[in-house]
Amino acid sequence: MKRFRFFYFIISVLLLSTSSSLGQNFKSIKKYKLDYLVANKGTEKLIGIRNFENDGQQYLLLVNPQTLDSKVDRASNYVISRTPWAQILTEFKTSPYVKSLTAAAAKDFQIQDAGIDNALPREQGITLTIDLCPSHKPLDRIIFQSVFDEFKKIEQPAPLAISVSGKWMLKHQDDLNWLKDLVNQKDLDITWINHSYNHDVNNLPLAENFLLAPGTDLDTEVLENEKLMLKNGLTPSIFFRFPGLVSDRSIVQKIEAYGLIPIGSDAWLAKGQQANNGSIVLIHGNGNEELGVKDFLELLKTKKEEVTSKQWLLFDLRKGLQKAYE
Template identity: 70%
Template sequence: MKLSRSLYIVLMMMPFIGTNSFGQNFDQIKQYKANFSIAVKGTDKYLAIRSFVNKTQKYLLLVNTETLDTKVDLAGSYNTRSLKGPEIMATFKNSPYIKSLQAAATKDLQLQNAGIDHAIPKEKGIALTIDLCPSHKNLDRIIFQSVFDEFKKIEQPAPIAISVSGKWMLKHQDDLNWLKSLVQKNELDITWVNHSYHHDVNTLPLAENFLLAPGTNLDVEVLENEKLMLKNGLTPSVFFRFPGLVSDQRIVNKIEAYGLIPVGSDAWLAKGQQPNAGSIVLIHGNGNEEIGVKDFIQLLKNKEADIKNKQWLLFDLRQGLEKEFDQ
């Protein structure tokens, strides 16, 4: 029996569900948990950080500890062995993934901007991160269109990282589908960063605000957000961005215990911070940061000549850390 071309393509895609594939939405997830194991398939070795069941199939969320890429795949395709914290560090100790976790932990005492805040120091360009916090306003699509328009002749797809919150996804399906369409059209290469489920903010001091608010349930903020990402066809990355960039040592340790690398920023444009070579730039694309959006558009205009001459590029956050720590 011959398969139609479209059915053949679907079947070929099923064993590997990559970061930018939107072919499968996991809408019946059960038993979703942080579950660490070494996963081996032929000569390939991964760190599995999550396991879950969708319908009747068991899946793993896998990390390539050398490239920091993630993918979802059928658990039955791998030989697995459970790992505990010290075993994870020992097994993958020389990898960019473990070195990134260790680097992030060196700034865990900061109340704001803990984690990795600078990457690719020897390169000309930036890593662009766009936060989508809960908002009743529409997506600032001009940011993404401007990125594509400026870089399409020299860097396609253009790499960016989007920090997405659960409440934003729930209320902005049209905008989310539009972002996914840019990936499908090869205009953007998006790394999806966990930005917590609720992203609550209150009127208390920072030490009791955002995820530091009393009663915060991190399993909900981290794992439920990942489940919602998977339901929407997004593969969670290894990165986590704290709401408001607010954290303390205790919560940084807990986030890393989920296997996630905290990512800050040394160039939050709306706060007047100017990017340097290798900066992790932060802007909000949720309609609530008009100044940051204008500053970014102006930054692209100022760098127009350098962009055309490939002297100022966008860098994939994963590849930047791989370069930094692959020694």
């Protein structure tokens, strides 16, 4: 009996580690870098986009081009073929991953809201994204609790995406741990989006603001933020949200060259934009956007009956794009 319980415990731990958006806390990361490769293990064929060392072991950040899931695994578990990025795009051109990159690039001319801003236009519901920009205020926990309370009988864990910045993580460890607990308890299923390390903002026009500010180091904004996510036990997704939703064609191309899909929004609630079916909704949960939080809570209230009857749902960003581009 004891052996059976121990075996059951091990299986449970393994299942949790493969299905959760949380992973190992990598505390000793070295030589974290962009690295294009194709990784094979049996019938599994993944795309590698990062390579790093931790405690003497070599690790890869891997993307499943069909499901858009990402994971971190030891390089020694795979047969690796280093492949130019252009060749990867060609080899996997029919996959939802490459199709999503192409769709995001089609809107790279916009100064604001470039990238994918609507995931499933014909579906009854929304994709919820919550941005955590640097802030001295505490997390708006009411957002997450309200999502769980409304959807616990319909969708559990309820899917949502959090765009997290490095400077927010550094100053809000308690709030970050609280979010991680919600994932561990199966209350929420969180997709962690890179939202840049510094998320700097100035008083200049948009064309010289946020990541477009002169002197911006993209390796710091992208790679250092991923390293901090990994150190905190978060598995970086293959999505990126521009601070302020501000970008230009050049920076969109550079972000996609990191293997990341820019995610915009067609329903930034605090700006008065309405959430329609299939919308990628944007609110800020960092304490700095009372109006957006209020609007979202009101939206949940108006959709209560539809939620209960499963006529209005929350959609996983990865699954939504997989369905849209499969």
